[in-house]
Amino acid sequence: MAENKGVVILAETLDGKLSPAALELLGGGRGLADELGEELSAVIMGSGIAGLAQDAIAYGADRVYTVDDPLLKDYQTETYVPVMEKVVKEASPNIVLMGQTAIGRDLVPRLAFRLEAGASMDCIRLEIDPETKLLKQTRAVYGGNALATYVSEVKPQMATVRAKVMDALPRDDSRKGEVVTIDAGLDPSKIRTKFIEKVKEEVVGIKLEDADVVVSGGRGMGDAEGFKELEKLAGVLRAAVGSSRPPCDQGWVPASMQVGLTGKIVSPTLYIAVGISGAAQHISGMSGSKNIVAINKDAEANIFKVAHYGVVGDWKKILPPFTEKVKELLG
Amino acid sequence: MIVCAKQIQDPEAPPATFKVDPAANKVIPPAGVEPVISPFDEQAEEAALRIKDAQGGTIKVISMGLEMKRTVVLKSLSMGADELYLIEDPALAGLASFSTAYALAAAIKKIGEFDVIFCGRQAADWDAGQVGSGIAEILGIPSVTVAKKVDAVDGRIRVERVVADGYEVIEVETPCLITVSNELGEPRYPTMKGIMAAKKKPTTVWSAQDIGVDPSKLQARTKLLKLFVEERVGKCEMMEGETIEEAAANLALRLREVKVI
Ligand SMILES: Cc1cc2nc3c(=O)[nH]c(=O)nc-3n(C[C@H](O)[C@H](O)[C@H](O)COP(=O)(O)OP(=O)(O)OC[C@H]3O[C@@H](n4cnc5c(N)ncnc54)[C@H](O)[C@@H]3O)c2cc1C
Numbered sequence: 364m365a366e367n368k369g370v371v372i373l374a375e376t377l378d379g380k381l382s383p384a385a386l387e388l389l390g391g392g393r394g395l396a397d398e399l400g401e402e403l404s405a406v407i408m409g410s411g412i413a414g415l416a417q418d419a420i421a422y423g424a425d426r427v428y429t430v431d432d433p434l435l436k437d438y439q440t441e442t443y444v445p446v447m448e449k450v451v452k453e454a455s456p457n458i459v460l461m462g463q464t465a466i467g468r469d470l471v472p473r474l475a476f477r478l479e480a481g482a483s484m485d486c487i488r489l490e491i492d493p494e495t496k497l498l499k500q501t502r503a504v505y506g507g508n509a510l511a512t513y514v515s516e517v518k519p520q521m522a523t524v525r526a527k528v529m530d531a532l533p534r535d536d537s538r539k540g541e542v543v544t545i546d547a548g549l550d551p552s553k554i555r556t557k558f559i560e561k562v563k564e565e566v567v568g569i570k571l572e573d574a575d576v577v578v579s580g581g582r583g584m585g586d587a588e589g590f591k592e593l594e595k596l597a598g599v600l601r602a603a604v605g606s607s608r609p610p611c612d613q614g615w616v617p618a619s620m621q622v623g624l625t626g627k628i629v630s631p632t633l634y635i636a637v638g639i640s641g642a643a644q645h646i647s648g649m650s651g652s653k654n655i656v657a658i659n660k661d662a663e664a665n666i667f668k669v670a671h672y673g674v675v676g677d678w679k680k681i682l683p684p685f686t687e688k689v690k691e692l693l694g
Numbered sequence: 695m696i697v698c699a700k701q702i703q704d705p706e707a708p709p710a711t712f713k714v715d716p717a718a719n720k721v722i723p724p725a726g727v728e729p730v731i732s733p734f735d736e737q738a739e740e741a742a743l744r745i746k747d748a749q750g751g752t753i754k755v756i757s758m759g760l761e762m763k764r765t766v767v768l769k770s771l772s773m774g775a776d777e778l779y780l781i782e783d784p785a786l787a788g789l790a791s792f793s794t795a796y797a798l799a800a801a802i803k804k805i806g807e808f809d810v811i812f813c814g815r816q817a818a819d820w821d822a823g824q825v826g827s828g829i830a831e832i833l834g835i836p837s838v839t840v841a842k843k844v845d846a847v848d849g850r851i852r853v854e855r856v857v858a859d860g861y862e863v864i865e866v867e868t869p870c871l872i873t874v875s876n877e878l879g880e881p882r883y884p885t886m887k888g889i890m891a892a893k894k895k896p897t898t899v900w901s902a903q904d905i906g907v908d909p910s911k912l913q914a915r916t917k918l919l920k921l922f923v924e925e926r927v928g929k930c931e932m933m934e935g936e937t938i939e940e941a942a943a944n945l946a947l948r949l950r951e952v953k954v955i
């Protein structure tokens with residue numbers, strides 16, 4: 364490969380637009396590129412996506428590689444990895460970043476092995492070392508009990524970035540950039556997987572990732588019935604309802620409600636944890652919340668180490684009067 | 695079928711027992727806490743067992759590490775796997791994702807034919823989430839990650855893959871590699887009969903040389919600079935009251951006071 368220069372990000376799309384994760388990567392990637400004095404390129408792939416190139420430029424990209432092909436309509440490892448490999452070989456970047464999404468977490472390791480490069484997944488901090496100019500990649504390990512900082516020994520330096528770690532820039536339509544069209548060049552006979560369908564599990568109410576207030580229940584809720592009381596509080600606070608892992612595993616609530624290391628990452632203004640002990644894997648998903656409230660009958664529960672406000676006791680006695688009082692105050 | 699299962703420090707041990715040695719960049723194993731098979735790897739085996747229940751076949755489990763407590767790794771045989779392969783070599787211990795995938799791929803090549811390799815979505819110690827995809831890439835087979843359901847249908851594997859707002863259904867040719875997530879459901883417990891049967895099942899122990907790997911050629915692609923625990927600053931304000939109901943109401947008042955609600 365030629366000299367490795369520049370930052371390349373994969374800009375994912377959602378409902379025909381650049382995804383929130385893409386805008387965050389454009390903002391964060393712009394910062395890293397400026398620090399290095401290098402260019403920021405965005406890759407947009409899919410079917411019928413060419414029109415989004417200007418958006419990527421308005422949000423920070425100097426160059427956009429678009430790969431438009433009907434075979435790229437749905438994500439498949441077998442189609443996206445070779446296309447991304449082609450673009451990365453063409454761009455010969457210093458750094459490649461993607462979101463820690465269903466796509467990024469699948470694509471990045473496979474691409475890293477193909478390029479014989481290294482990668483760090485789910486980074487919560489990315490910084491340029493002032494001396495070596497290398498990308499320092501910090502991620503949670505041991506379920507969030509510890510953090511580890513890595514550097515790549517080989518280029519390109521690759522990483523996926525956790526949601527909400529980077530900030531999007533305001534849209535600026537006066538930005539100028541170059542658009543490069545790349546041919547996917549896929550051979551359908553070589554694709555060994557078939558995308559059958561996507562099944563959406565509809566969430567009622569506010570989406571967890573977007574909510575400003577999240578009310579979550581844990582194993583301490585006891586059963587699916589317990590979550591009804593949480594829904595009442597959520598209704599009053601206009602909050603989304605989340606959960607620790609056990610209620611999902613038990614089938615009390617859908618799996619898509621899980622908050623944590625292997626669930627959703629949330630950082631609302633207010634997070635209320637009820638009957639949740641505060642395992643590292645759960646805290647990983649919500650420690651970015653601005654105000655954390657814990658309700659737990661065990662005064663020693665680990666959740667009180669991250670909470671700002673706490674009540675010790677049985678939620679069955681606490682939630683009804685709390686919900687009542689909140690209603691009164693907001694009413 | 696092949697299952698890759700890693701023995702790790704119990705990830706659900708109380709957070710207070712977790713300690714690192716910052717000078718050595720290592721985790722200090724908590725005293726008295728028994729190691730376990732990484733939970734997603736037990737789910738990976740469960741996925742294989744469900745196919746075996748429905749259609750038959752054999753399951754070989756591979757585990758690489760040191761001082762693998764036989765009770766832990768034997769659990770995979772007790773659950774219903776047929777053969778166990780242990781790669782025990784100090785030169786292969788504690789490798790980074792890149793080298794681990796190479797060593798496991800070498801062991802799999804040595805084992806020979808297979809239809810499906812199952813891995814966990816990530817090992818619950820370093821949470822790297824790379825080895826499965828790495829093995830698939832090295833072996834040149836397709837992979838589907840983060841599965842919640844895996845079925846064998848007409849010689850193909852049908853996978854439900856978890857995504858943020860639901861799941862995708864993907865069909866993949868064999869041989870292939872699937873990584874499994876907890877949404878698959880609880881792994882089965884070994885039965886008494888299973889535990890007895892496990893004792894008679896074959897276990898093979900291999901060194902680096904046995905699998906034809908030269909550890910000096912396994913070069914990590916990333917370097918760990920620093921392992922640390924971030925101290926949490928701040929203190930939790932506990933709500934009090936004459937009664938618990940009053941404490942609950944005080945919480946609402948306090949949140950109002952600080953304009954959080
Ligand atoms: C690899 C891996 C990934 C994981 N990923 C996640 C993840 O993404 N998200 C996640 O949440 N977990 C995850 N976990 C699981 C995690 O380790 C914990 O097991 C889990 O978070 C515990 O959930 P909990 O706090 O609800 O249950 P418990 O730890 O059982 O705690 C229940 C709490 O409820 C309290 N309680 C009980 N009854 C009442 C009552 N009536 N009133 C008030 N309080 C009460 C108890 O005091 C206790 O503190 C993961 C684990 C592993 C190994």
Ligand SMILES: Nc1ncnc2c1ncn2[C@@H]1O[C@H](COP(=O)(O)O)[C@@H](O)[C@H]1O
Pocket residue numbers: 698699700701732734735738756757758759791794798812813814815816817818820821822823824825826
């Ligand atoms: N030492 C090991 N022995 C057996 N399997 C492993 C080992 N390391 C990783 N794996 C497999 O690869 C998966 C992903 O690991 P990782 O990429 O380290 O998070 C695990 O869930 C296991 O299935």
